[in-house]
């Protein structure tokens with residue numbers, strides 16, 4: 463039975479719409495999963511998967527889509543770049559232990575970050591320079607390790623100002639608050655804390671320090687150890703063994719960009 467002209471028109475229009483939809487899906491960069499087209503046009507939050515960056519084309523009538531590089535709000539961590547670990551050495555430079563730490567790091571082709579004190583650098587400027595010359599970075603650990611939360615804002619500024627020049631700041635004993643972090647930011651520094659506290663300052667034994675490092679090791683972890691502040695022989699022994707074991711597990715050791 464021949465179709466009525468009006469019904470025939472409807473069929474043609476419906477067919478044309480269907481064909482258009484098929485064509486749109488086929489030309490969509492997300493044709494495998496058309497639903498992504500809509501997801502992709504929304505701001506992307508959280509970490510994107512690794513691999514090919516996604517740059518959805520915003521529709522002309524919508525606001526520009528933020529590039530999908532959003533990361534969690536800056537905290538103490540760097541975004542991990544594969545199997546890397548950030549060793550950080552606090553309270554130096556120290557005449558005896560910093561050179562020994564440097565030699566252990568060199569033996570393992572490891573780079574690290576040293577959160578140094580202004581008062582120590584004033585005493586041992588050549589050693590501070592050597593740390594940089596050997597490819598490590600230096601962070602600001604204040605002038606002389608006062609508990610910043612007990613100081614007036616003016617004294618906090620003084621402590622930070624008289625620490626080493628850096629873009630990284632670590633408050634002594636993790637004693638900090640929003641105002642202290644903001645003061646550091648005003649000097650162009652971001653606050654860097656840590657993920658793994660080895661408690662090496664309490665001299666718990668090299669095996670205990672090594673165990674803390676190995677249990678805390680994961681991509682991007684920041685590990686706290688010390689080259690200053692006391693006898694660091696346990697730290698050095700634990701460092702040497704940990705670097706061997708972690709390298710065997712595929713880890714690299716790099717400096718924080720400070």
Ligand SMILES: [Zn+2]
Pocket residue numbers: 552553603607634635
């Ligand atoms: Zn310290």
